[in-house]
Amino acid sequence: MAASASLTQKGIVLFLLGIVLGFLMTFLFSNQFDLRNHIRQVPSGVFIPNSPHSHGEMDHLKGPDESVDWSEAHFHSHAEESSKIAKELEKDVRVLCWVMTNPSNHQSKAKHVKATWGKRCTKLIFMSSSEDRHLPAVALPVHEGRDNLWAKTKEAFKYLYKNHLNDYDWFIKADDDTYVIVENLRYFLHDKNPKSPVYYGRRFKPYVKQGYMSGGAGYVLSREATKIFVEKGINIPGTCRADAGGAEDLEIGRCLEKIGVKAEDSRDESGGERFMPFIPEHHLIPGILPKDMWYWNYNYYPAKQGPSCCSDFAITFHYVPPNMMYVLEYLVYHLKPYGYGQVYTKVQQCDNKNTDDSKTLTTSNPENDVKVKNIDSVLDKTESFQNKENKDSNNNQGTAEEKVKQPS
Numbered sequence: 001m002a003a004s005a006s007l008t009q010k011g012i013v014l015f016l017l018g019i020v021l022g023f024l025m026t027f028l029f030s031n032q033f034d035l036r037n038h039i040r041q042v043p044s045g046v047f048i049p050n051s052p053h054s055h056g057e058m059d060h061l062k063g064p065d066e067s068v069d070w071s072e073a074h075f076h077s078h079a080e081e082s083s084k085i086a087k088e089l090e091k092d093v094r095v096l097c098w099v100m101t102n103p104s105n106h107q108s109k110a111k112h113v114k115a116t117w118g119k120r121c122t123k124l125i126f127m128s129s130s131e132d133r134h135l136p137a138v139a140l141p142v143h144e145g146r147d148n149l150w151a152k153t154k155e156a157f158k159y160l161y162k163n164h165l166n167d168y169d170w171f172i173k174a175d176d177d178t179y180v181i182v183e184n185l186r187y188f189l190h191d192k193n194p195k196s197p198v199y200y201g202r203r204f205k206p207y208v209k210q211g212y213m214s215g216g217a218g219y220v221l222s223r224e225a226t227k228i229f230v231e232k233g234i235n236i237p238g239t240c241r242a243d244a245g246g247a248e249d250l251e252i253g254r255c256l257e258k259i260g261v262k263a264e265d266s267r268d269e270s271g272g273e274r275f276m277p278f279i280p281e282h283h284l285i286p287g288i289l290p291k292d293m294w295y296w297n298y299n300y301y302p303a304k305q306g307p308s309c310c311s312d313f314a315i316t317f318h319y320v321p322p323n324m325m326y327v328l329e330y331l332v333y334h335l336k337p338y339g340y341g342q343v344y345t346k347v348q349q350c351d352n353k354n355t356d357d358s359k360t361l362t363t364s365n366p367e368n369d370v371k372v373k374n375i376d377s378v379l380d381k382t383e384s385f386q387n388k389e390n391k392d393s394n395n396n397q398g399t400a401e402e403k404v405k406q407p408s
Contacts, residue, residue, distance in 0.1 A: 048278070048282065048288075048289065048290075048293070068115060068326050069115070086183045086186075089183065089186040089187065089190055090120075090122065090186065092186075092190065093169060093170065093186040093189050093190050094122045094167070094168045094169045094170070095121055095122050095123075095168065095169070095170045095171075095172060095182065095185060095186060095189070095220075096121065096122060096123040096124075096125065096160065096164055096167075096168040096170070096171050096172070097118060097121035097123070097124050097125070097172050097174060097180065097182070098124075098125045098126070098127050098156055098160065098171065098172070098173055098174075099113055099118070099124070099125070099126045099127065099173075099174050099175065099176055099178075100127055100149070100152065100153075100156075100173065100174070100175050100176065101126045101127065101128050101137065101175075101176040102128055102129065102130075102144045103128055103129060103130040103132075103144070105176050106126075106128065106130075106132050106135060106137060108322065109176040109177060109322055110126050110128075110132075110135055110137065110176050111134075111135065112322040112325045112326070113126075113174075113176055113325065114126075114135060115325075116179070116325045116326065116328070116329045117179055117180045117181065117182060117325075117329070120182035120183065121172075121180075121182055122168060123164065123167070123168060125137075125138060125160075126138065126176075127140055127152060127155075127156040127159070128140065129142055129143070129144050129152075138156075138159060140152055140155040140156060140159065141155060142155055142244070143244070147244065147245055148244045149215075149247075149248040150241065150243075150244055150245065150246045150247070150248040150251045150252075151243075151244035152248070153173070153248040153251075153252060154234050154240070156173070157171075157226060157229055157230055157234065158230055158234060160226060161226060161227065161230040161231075165223065165226060165227060166223075168223065169189075169194035169222070169223055170185075170189055170194055170220050170221070170222060170223070171220065171221050171222075171223070171226050172185065172218055172219070172220040172221075173215070173218060173219055173220075173221075174218040174316065175215070175216050175218075175318065177216075177318065177319055177320050177321065178216060178217070178218050178316055178317070178318050178320065179316065179317045179318075179320045179324075179325055179328050180218060180315060180316050181313075181314065181315055181316070181332060184274070184313045184314065184315045185220065185315045187313060188200075188266065188274060188313065188315060189220070192222070193222070194222045194223040194224065195222070195223065195224050196222055196224055196225075196262075197222065197224045197225045197228050197259075197260055197261045197262065198221075198222050198224075198225055198261065198262045198263075198264050199213060199219055199220060199221045199222065199225050199256060199261055199262070199263060199264070200213070200219065200220050200264050200266040200275070201213025201214060201217055201218060201219030201220065201266060201275045202214040202217035202218075202219075202266075202273060202275035202276065202277055202299075202316075203263060203265070203266070203299070203300035203301065204249075204253075204298045204299065204300060205298065205299065205300040206297075206298060207250055207253075207254070208250070208253045208254055208257055208263075209257065210257050210262070210263045211253070211263045211300040212249060212250055212252070212253020212254070212256075212257075212263060213249060213253065213263065213275070214249055214275065214277045214318075215247070215248055215249030216249075216277055216318035216319065217275040217276055217277040217316050217317075217318050218275055218315070218316040218318075219249070219252075219275075221261070225256065225261045228259050228260070228261060229252075229255065229256060229259065229261065232259045233255045233256070233258070233259050234255075239255060239258055239259060240252075240254075240255035240258075241254070241255070265301075266315075267301065267311070268311040268312075268313060270308070270311070271301070271304075271308075272304075272308065272309065272310050272311035272312070272314075273301075273303075273304075273309065273310055273311060273314070274310075274311045274313065274314050274315045274316075275314075275315055275316045276310060276314060276316055276317045276318065277295070277318050277319075278317070278318055278319055279317055279318070279319055279320055279324065280310070280317055280328075283305060283309040283310055284305070284306065284307065284309060284310070285305070285306075286305040286306050287305075288305075289305070
């Protein structure tokens with residue numbers, strides 16, 4: 001009997017050990033599979049959000065301790081090009097950029113926005129809960145955290161309404177990990193009317209009949225839309241969500257629809273998107289974004305991957321780490337293939353909603369035509385350079401013909 005009881009107890013102990021060991025093995029294999037699956041889904045090693053409203057997951061990624069100086073003097077090596085068209089658009093299309101940030105990101109992320117694309121805005125303001133005059137950052141009366149982003153958005157627009165409404169035509173909201181090509185934004189907006197209640201961005205479709213714009217990809221409100229949002233939205237009880245919770249991009253979309261602000265199409269003539277919710281790699285390389293990801297069901301228009309994904313005049317990219325800000329700065333504004341450049345061919349008089357003395361600058365590609373003021377003086381340098389280029393080309397052709405005629 002004693003031997004039998006001892007055997008039974010031993011069997012129970014072994015049985016329990018087996019169960020524990022089984023759980024441990026299942027846990028280890030499961031985690032290993034998840035890790036492999038994660039690596040498969042993100043071959044680039046860059047963060048892919050599991051929600052369209054993800055925020056803060058990249059706050060640990062920091063840039064250089066000191067901002068990198070991207071002086072306009074660096075453009076001296078591209079003397080054959082002219083930025084006068086962009087400068088004229090800068091005068092005509094006044095854009096205030098406000099960037100969502102927080103005190104812990106002032107030095108790690110926000111200052112790199114200021115050092116790169118932020119300096120091209122007509123006005124740049126960082127919205128935080130702590131003042132920083134070097135950025136500059138405004139101390140809004142809100143608590144920090146992703147659960148308070150809607151509250152921060154409402155306070156930000158109230159601040160803009162009170163202090164800057166009549167000074168600018170358009171108001172773009174971006175995150176501190178969004179990269180904006182401001183010249184392309186102005187180009188896109190140059191024939192739009194800031195007196196119309198409209199807003200633009202990467203259009204998502206769930207929850208709001210007319211769709212709403214992705215917060216990370218950035219969205220831009222006209223002056224009239226900003227005015228109505230504050231006067232008829234935020235300040236009228238029952239119109240917008242009153243508490244701090246909710247996804248800021250979705251909640252502003254719901255509110256703007258209620259008060260008659262139109263969500264408009266920002267794609268180019270070929271269907272290429274201008275506002276991008278991820279870094280360029282994730283849009284350009286097919287297969288990086290998982291097929292079962294939320295992204296494919298959220299887009300208002302069919303999403304594309306590969307070369308057709310994005311407009312040649314793309315405006316924003318999101319989830320951009322600080323170091324990549326400088327990489328994009330170099331690729332967009334400094335790296336040039338020698339011998340290539342846009343040639344402006346003629347000017348036509350046209351009507352403009354905002355000005356009477358504007359003209360259309362017509363290029364070899366009609367999609368790139370743009371209306372600007374005082375354009376006659378802009379052509380002087382381009383025409384003289386084009387004449388010089390043609391002369392050099394003819395001289396080179398003559399030299400080449402002479403060489404061919406010479407006996408070997």
